[in-house]
Amino acid sequence: MKSNKNHSRRNFIIGGLAAGGSVVAGQALSAGDAAIIDKQPWSNELGDGVDVRPYGFPSKFVSNVKRRNVEWLTASTESSVNFTPIHELEGIITPNGLCFERHHAGIAEIDPTQYRFMINGLVEKELVFTLDDLKRFPRENKIYFLECAANGGMEWKGAQLNGCQFTHGMIHNVMYTGIPLKLILQEAGLKGNAKWILAEGADASAMTRSIPIEKVLQDCLVAFAMNGEALRPEQGYPVRLVVPGWEGNMWVKWLRRIEVGDQPWQHREETSKYTDLMQNGKARNFSWEMDAKSVITNPSPQAPLNHARGHTVISGIAWSGRGKVREVHVSLDGGKNWRKARIDGPSLDRSVHRFYYDFDWTGEELLIQSRAIDSIGYVQPTKDALRKVRGSNSIYHNNGIQTWHIRKNGEVENVEVS
Amino acid sequence: MKSNKNHSRRNFIIGGLAAGGSVVAGQALSAGDAAIIDKQPWSNELGDGVDVRPYGFPSKFVSNVKRRNVEWLTASTESSVNFTPIHELEGIITPNGLCFERHHAGIAEIDPTQYRFMINGLVEKELVFTLDDLKRFPRENKIYFLECAANGGMEWKGAQLNGCQFTHGMIHNVMYTGIPLKLILQEAGLKGNAKWILAEGADASAMTRSIPIEKVLQDCLVAFAMNGEALRPEQGYPVRLVVPGWEGNMWVKWLRRIEVGDQPWQHREETSKYTDLMQNGKARNFSWEMDAKSVITNPSPQAPLNHARGHTVISGIAWSGRGKVREVHVSLDGGKNWRKARIDGPSLDRSVHRFYYDFDWTGEELLIQSRAIDSIGYVQPTKDALRKVRGSNSIYHNNGIQTWHIRKNGEVENVEVS
Numbered sequence: 001m002k003s004n005k006n007h008s009r010r011n012f013i014i015g016g017l018a019a020g021g022s023v024v025a026g027q028a029l030s031a032g033d034a035a036i037i038d039k040q041p042w043s044n045e046l047g048d049g050v051d052v053r054p055y056g057f058p059s060k061f062v063s064n065v066k067r068r069n070v071e072w073l074t075a076s077t078e079s080s081v082n083f084t085p086i087h088e089l090e091g092i093i094t095p096n097g098l099c100f101e102r103h104h105a106g107i108a109e110i111d112p113t114q115y116r117f118m119i120n121g122l123v124e125k126e127l128v129f130t131l132d133d134l135k136r137f138p139r140e141n142k143i144y145f146l147e148c149a150a151n152g153g154m155e156w157k158g159a160q161l162n163g164c165q166f167t168h169g170m171i172h173n174v175m176y177t178g179i180p181l182k183l184i185l186q187e188a189g190l191k192g193n194a195k196w197i198l199a200e201g202a203d204a205s206a207m208t209r210s211i212p213i214e215k216v217l218q219d220c221l222v223a224f225a226m227n228g229e230a231l232r233p234e235q236g237y238p239v240r241l242v243v244p245g246w247e248g249n250m251w252v253k254w255l256r257r258i259e260v261g262d263q264p265w266q267h268r269e270e271t272s273k274y275t276d277l278m279q280n281g282k283a284r285n286f287s288w289e290m291d292a293k294s295v296i297t298n299p300s301p302q303a304p305l306n307h308a309r310g311h312t313v314i315s316g317i318a319w320s321g322r323g324k325v326r327e328v329h330v331s332l333d334g335g336k337n338w339r340k341a342r343i344d345g346p347s348l349d350r351s352v353h354r355f356y357y358d359f360d361w362t363g364e365e366l367l368i369q370s371r372a373i374d375s376i377g378y379v380q381p382t383k384d385a386l387r388k389v390r391g392s393n394s395i396y397h398n399n400g401i402q403t404w405h406i407r408k409n410g411e412v413e414n415v416e417v418s
Numbered sequence: 419m420k421s422n423k424n425h426s427r428r429n430f431i432i433g434g435l436a437a438g439g440s441v442v443a444g445q446a447l448s449a450g451d452a453a454i455i456d457k458q459p460w461s462n463e464l465g466d467g468v469d470v471r472p473y474g475f476p477s478k479f480v481s482n483v484k485r486r487n488v489e490w491l492t493a494s495t496e497s498s499v500n501f502t503p504i505h506e507l508e509g510i511i512t513p514n515g516l517c518f519e520r521h522h523a524g525i526a527e528i529d530p531t532q533y534r535f536m537i538n539g540l541v542e543k544e545l546v547f548t549l550d551d552l553k554r555f556p557r558e559n560k561i562y563f564l565e566c567a568a569n570g571g572m573e574w575k576g577a578q579l580n581g582c583q584f585t586h587g588m589i590h591n592v593m594y595t596g597i598p599l600k601l602i603l604q605e606a607g608l609k610g611n612a613k614w615i616l617a618e619g620a621d622a623s624a625m626t627r628s629i630p631i632e633k634v635l636q637d638c639l640v641a642f643a644m645n646g647e648a649l650r651p652e653q654g655y656p657v658r659l660v661v662p663g664w665e666g667n668m669w670v671k672w673l674r675r676i677e678v679g680d681q682p683w684q685h686r687e688e689t690s691k692y693t694d695l696m697q698n699g700k701a702r703n704f705s706w707e708m709d710a711k712s713v714i715t716n717p718s719p720q721a722p723l724n725h726a727r728g729h730t731v732i733s734g735i736a737w738s739g740r741g742k743v744r745e746v747h748v749s750l751d752g753g754k755n756w757r758k759a760r761i762d763g764p765s766l767d768r769s770v771h772r773f774y775y776d777f778d779w780t781g782e783e784l785l786i787q788s789r790a791i792d793s794i795g796y797v798q799p800t801k802d803a804l805r806k807v808r809g810s811n812s813i814y815h816n817n818g819i820q821t822w823h824i825r826k827n828g829e830v831e832n833v834e835v836s
Binding site: 067 | 444445446447448451452454455458460461462463464465466470471472473474475476477478479480483484485486495496498500506507508509510511512513514515516517519521523524525526527528529530532534536537538543544545546547550551553554555556557558559560561592593594595602605606620621622624642643645646647648649650651652655656672674675724725728729730731733760762763764766772774776
């Protein structure tokens with residue numbers, strides 16, 4: 001080093017911390033500490049070489065990091081939902097083993113050699129493809145969030161569930177590899193009156209959704225990989241539809257058929273489900289896009305603030321179905337004052353963003369909130385503002401601001417402030 | 419749709435394909451096909467709901483996608499290496515369960531509550547931290563490749579191993595979450611004569627490497643998460659060092675101590691190992707940076723070209739320890755002619771890039787190669803060009819161009835051309 005000034009601790013400025021402030025009081029090292037560290041068993045005995053499995057697993061010390069369901073939510077495991085433990089995760093990638101999933105007729109187990117993918121309806125040539133056929137088309141790789149429209153649905157009537165895994169865990173964010181559906185439709189040849197497609201799943205629920213052709217030609221993918229490897233069975237192995245920024249129910253799993261038509265099909269999942277009953281008794285339908293949203297994942301009810309006063313990391317995630325997240329703000333006082341959070345890691349179109357707010361906790365009670373502003377300038381609203389427009393009959397598309405109450409002892413509770 | 423022209427198949431131009439060309443001959447759909455598809459068992463029986471595990475696994479149909487070792491390479495499983503199946507992967511993210519790993523004394527199993535991290539040497543205050551202490555520092559999230567300096571080492575003497583998993587599989591690419599080591603050192607207070615650090619692992623091999631302080635202060639991370647979750651045991655749970663762009667051996671796993679000093683320690687792993695014996699009998703040391711490199715992963719010896727003539731996807735990965743990959747070129751004739759490949763997915767600093775070359779295979783024999791050009795303009799060399807400078811004694815830092823010979827029957831072999 002030529003000079004000490006490049007790494008002086010006086011230069012230290014980050015997040016909400018003052019210049020020259022101390023971050024964390026690590027303990028002064030004593031001779032006793034060093035002796036203890038030197039005697040730890042893992043430093044003195046050969047580790048287990050056999051433990052390196054051909055396909056690896058997490059450490060036994062993190063067995064609490066798992067998907068969880070809400071037992072009363074569905075009648076059987078054949079129709080169920082398992083939530084992502086977002087309070088245990090870092091960064092923006094959700095590991096495949098922890099991605100939330102919703103299924104309607106169990107997990108279909110599809111033999112890839114018997115798998116077939118059909119295009120029919122308003123096309124010049126109706127076609128059928130094997131999985132190997134599909135892999136001869138040009139591919140794309142995109143990191144996108146997938147959020148269920150019902151994420152937060154149980155909170156419309158007020159604070160219900162004590163943990164962000166349950167209030168906000170119907171989301172994951174992975175890199176998809178797939179074929180632009182546009183290319184496959186071009187192979188079949190769209191007829192002039194082609195205005196909609198129907199995507200159909202191969203599981204026993206035969207999930208179907210109508211999607212306008214403009215969206216399909218813009219960015220929908222027929223995906224066969226997530227985070228580098230084959231889709232997981234509960235995510236639609238071997239093939240699922242990717243509908244960037246739009247509600248998760250449309251991302252049809254175990255995709256077996258695309259029908260091309262001139263109008264929407266008005267099937268069950270776009271009429272009796274996935275519509276929003278307004279206060280006047282009429283329902284809003286085709287509310288496809290996921291609005292900008294954010295949540296603080298740490299601290300949160302499942303992840304209390306279990307350390308002494310002083311430097312504290314507030315961490316959370318934000319996303320928008322309409323583009324990137326431009327800014328995230330954090331409040332410590334229930335929305336009276338807002339400070340800009342630090343967005344860290346790749347900022348990608350329709351992908352989860354990670355944000356941090358680093359501050360010194362003095363031990364007082366806090367009402368912590370976050371709000372996202374996306375690249376089209378939309379600001380995440382309060383739950384009250386949402387209810388004012390949408391009424392109180394809704395289930396889907398709750399993107400209201402979440403509040404966590406931090407007690408003096410560090411415990412955290414799901415609350416609402418008005 | 420207002421007009422047919424937006425989605426006419428005549429508009430289709432991508433990769434090496436001519437305008438108006440057909441991509442893939444999907445078969446014409448017959449009534450028989452439709453009936454078969456409709457009768458498939460997974461469309462007619464409830465799937466298994468119990469199969470959604472709290473922590474999920476890949477489909478049983480992809481059990482061939484796994485890490486593999488080379489049996490004769492090490493004497494025991496306590497000192498071994500397990501290679502990433504890069505020929506089975508897509509995109510740029512390596513799933514944690516498939517990340518290659520090299521260990522020297524088995525896999526240490528560290529109890530996170532007993533874990534300690536020490537800073538000693540040329541600092542104002544020697545410090546010791548628990549894992550919880552470390553998590554109070556501000557965090558960063560970065561996608562970086564980690565490549566062993568020995569990746570490709572067995573190929574210095576000519577084509578040896580028949581599969582890119584073995585020739586190039588000592589690499590993975592994940593999102594790390596960690597603390598800039600700079601911030602922890604600022605907490606301890608570097609002394610004016612601090613010029614190097616020693617990073618030390620807590621496993622029984624007590625892996626140690628010297629790193630210059632400039633690199634440490636620039637971008638090294640003390641990482642505790644990969645791809646969103648805790649580090650895997652074989653990747654250093656609970657804490658490893660991240661040394662972006664530099665050889666993997668320096669990314670000390672099970673990190674327990676950083677000592678600050680005024681000169682390198684000249685330990686085993688930077689003298690008898692990880693040095694490059696040149697033709698004149700002298701060894702080059704401290705060859706830390708990983709040079710630009712690429713390899714075609716499909717087709718390759720473990721992934722033959724098992725389809726008929728016609729549209730074919732060539733896929734591969736490229737990376738550089740000095741920045742981004744600016745271009746990748748592909749040759750079909752052993753390096754005589756080069757065409758620009760399509761880089762797809764995020765292009766990030768010192769991260770793996772995915773490239774494609776889409777072309778119509780006429781069934782002839784091919785000698786396929788790729789070469790990377792990085793953001794500082796460095797061009798990946800041929801193996802012969804490398805040998806001319808470095809001689810034939812080397813083990814580490816082989817970034818020469820790889821050649822695969824595609825036979826008429828689609829089988830692929832590792833060969834060299836001069």
